[in-house]
Amino acid sequence: MSKTHETIRWICALLLCSCAGIQRQESSKVKTATPSVSGSSTSDNVLLHPWSGPYGGVPAFAQVRTELLAPALLQAMAQARTEIDAIANNAQAPSFANTIEALEDAQRALQRVETYYGVWESTMSDAVFQALEREMAPKLAAFADEINQNERLFARIAAVYAATTKSPGTSGLDAEQQRLVWRHYTDMVMGGAQLRGADKQRFAELNQRLAQLHTSFGQNVLHDEESYRVVIDSEADLAGLPDSVRAAAAAAAEERGLHGKWLVANTRSAVEPFLMFSARRPLREKVWRNFVARGDNGDAHDNNAIVSEILALRAQRAKLLGFPSHAHWRLQDSMAKTPEAAVALMEAVWKPAVARVQQEVADMQAVADRQGDKLAVAPWDYRYYAEKVRKAKYDLDQNELKPYLQLDKLREAMFWVAGELFDLSFTPISDVPVYHPDVRVWQVRRKSSGEHVGLWYLDPYARPGKRSGAWMSSYRAQETFRGARSPIVSNNCNFGKPKPGAAVLVSWDDATTLFHEFGHALHGLCSQVRYPGLSGTAVSSDYVEFPSQLLEHWLLTPEVLGRFALHVETGKPMPPELVAKIMRAKTFNQGFDTVEYLATALIDMK
Numbered sequence: 001m002s003k004t005h006e007t008i009r010w011i012c013a014l015l016l017c018s019c020a021g022i023q024r025q026e027s028s029k030v031k032t033a034t035p036s037v038s039g040s041s042t043s044d045n046v047l048l049h050p051w052s053g054p055y056g057g058v059p060a061f062a063q064v065r066t067e068l069l070a071p072a073l074l075q076a077m078a079q080a081r082t083e084i085d086a087i088a089n090n091a092q093a094p095s096f097a098n099t100i101e102a103l104e105d106a107q108r109a110l111q112r113v114e115t116y117y118g119v120w121e122s123t124m125s126d127a128v129f130q131a132l133e134r135e136m137a138p139k140l141a142a143f144a145d146e147i148n149q150n151e152r153l154f155a156r157i158a159a160v161y162a163a164t165t166k167s168p169g170t171s172g173l174d175a176e177q178q179r180l181v182w183r184h185y186t187d188m189v190m191g192g193a194q195l196r197g198a199d200k201q202r203f204a205e206l207n208q209r210l211a212q213l214h215t216s217f218g219q220n221v222l223h224d225e226e227s228y229r230v231v232i233d234s235e236a237d238l239a240g241l242p243d244s245v246r247a248a249a250a251a252a253a254e255e256r257g258l259h260g261k262w263l264v265a266n267t268r269s270a271v272e273p274f275l276m277f278s279a280r281r282p283l284r285e286k287v288w289r290n291f292v293a294r295g296d297n298g299d300a301h302d303n304n305a306i307v308s309e310i311l312a313l314r315a316q317r318a319k320l321l322g323f324p325s326h327a328h329w330r331l332q333d334s335m336a337k338t339p340e341a342a343v344a345l346m347e348a349v350w351k352p353a354v355a356r357v358q359q360e361v362a363d364m365q366a367v368a369d370r371q372g373d374k375l376a377v378a379p380w381d382y383r384y385y386a387e388k389v390r391k392a393k394y395d396l397d398q399n400e401l402k403p404y405l406q407l408d409k410l411r412e413a414m415f416w417v418a419g420e421l422f423d424l425s426f427t428p429i430s431d432v433p434v435y436h437p438d439v440r441v442w443q444v445r446r447k448s449s450g451e452h453v454g455l456w457y458l459d460p461y462a463r464p465g466k467r468s469g470a471w472m473s474s475y476r477a478q479e480t481f482r483g484a485r486s487p488i489v490s491n492n493c494n495f496g497k498p499k500p501g502a503a504v505l506v507s508w509d510d511a512t513t514l515f516h517e518f519g520h521a522l523h524g525l526c527s528q529v530r531y532p533g534l535s536g537t538a539v540s541s542d543y544v545e546f547p548s549q550l551l552e553h554w555l556l557t558p559e560v561l562g563r564f565a566l567h568v569e570t571g572k573p574m575p576p577e578l579v580a581k582i583m584r585a586k587t588f589n590q591g592f593d594t595v596e597y598l599a600t601a602l603i604d605m606k
Helices: 003-018 066-088 096-104 108-123 127-148 151-166 175-190 197-227 243-255 268-277 281-292 304-320 326-333 339-370 379-394 398-404 407-422 508-525 545-556 558-564 576-584 590-605
Strands: 230-232 262-264 424-429 440-446 452-461 471-476 488-495
Touching: 066 096, 066 108, 066 127, 066 151, 096 151, 096 175, 108 127, 108 471, 127 197, 151 175, 175 326, 197 304, 230 281, 243 262, 243 268, 262 268, 268 281, 268 379, 268 398, 268 488, 281 379, 304 326, 326 339, 339 379, 339 590, 398 576, 407 424, 407 508, 407 545, 407 558, 424 452, 452 508, 471 508, 488 508, 508 545, 545 558, 558 576
Parallel strands: 452 488
Antiparallel strands: 230 262, 424 440, 440 452, 471 488
């Protein structure tokens, strides 16, 4: 293939793993068939119980068993159906209280069960769970459509919405309540509430099929993350790798019973440092090809046909709702509003970004030529030679930084920033259940008053059954509607688990990502609203990234680096001259970074 073709394939592979937002993990160790679990007993399912214990109640993670999830979901849906029907069939005239507020108070049992289901889906997904997921995904989609297509319910919501929009100043509703009315009305319209007859039935069929396809897509990607990996037998093939990367590869091999070997897992957190430092070009190519070909290997887990069907069905669904495309439907609740506005912004950046990345590649090629490497820089060479250019231009080596970037110290840095900016303190606790021994929990309080704010869970390490990447989850949204309820949020990462007592050293990019995702967690923790439907990150889809992107910048401040970037061996702070190098090089390689995400976004929009 040409280099251009390979680059496009790389971009498309990144797109397939990000745009659907449906990554899940499948264990390759268990391949036995499992019977349907939906008929299991629901008589006293612990997953349906209100959360009890300290801090306003906490998830009963220690009592979750996979076989309880499907019956709990089915029973919670039945309970929610009863609650929705009571609202829809209320004989009183529709009002904000008996319709909108009543909806905010409905489906709480289902929300609790879906929290467990979501945690298992993203972090504890083995073959048994995945069989359950394949069974339940279309049922959950059908239930959502049943609510959205409830004509009596929509008529009541539409009546409140009409009264509110007709005279918002005299409706008696404040700004938050008006927003909540708009939110419920808009969600139902986007969910097909105005469809009738055959269109309504077809819309539901499309959603159920899409739920199946999304589930298969994610399971296929993560099957390949588990199955395609590079095992290194010879220490000579570790050439160029820093000690921290070697140790992580050795630990990954040891965990899988490959004693005396090294393993490069097929996840971003393992792939990127290997591509950055490995001096073995054939191994770099193998690692790169494994990563970009996830779901694209022409086998039983290939996603090409699935992607084509998803695109076709999304287009059909959008047209049923009266939109020219899926993009027009998807962007109506965003700051951009239309695909045209979004594309115009991206294309304005695209040409200068491409020009910049061409210069970056030329710089890399020059380094390769000077070294006598006799090659044309390919996608699997990019990060390797980029590091050499960084060293030549800025005298900055990522290996210089990593000993100062300890995971535990970075976590302390995030806590310090949260204290300085938001008056928050974090205290480790051990009196709540967790779903895996790696998970730790902190109580969050106001520094100034000691008032309880919420709980923060951290699940930092990669493992089979956990999807790759980093993300924030909300287990319970903050609200004051039915009494004060404190938020419970989590951050999830995929760092290699160290040997006992050893520090986890992370790259600068991973440190930035850690701060970014913590920004989402702070968004949830700092929420101050009445209604759960507007709480935390329940904001416009593009605005949700604003707080997290702001928080990234605090990693670069001298206050953070001076206090928390401490050398793993000496304990000494990062020297000022190294900090100065970071500041000078902070725009390095921005052409590549910009083209990488813009290419993905533009393909997505097209």
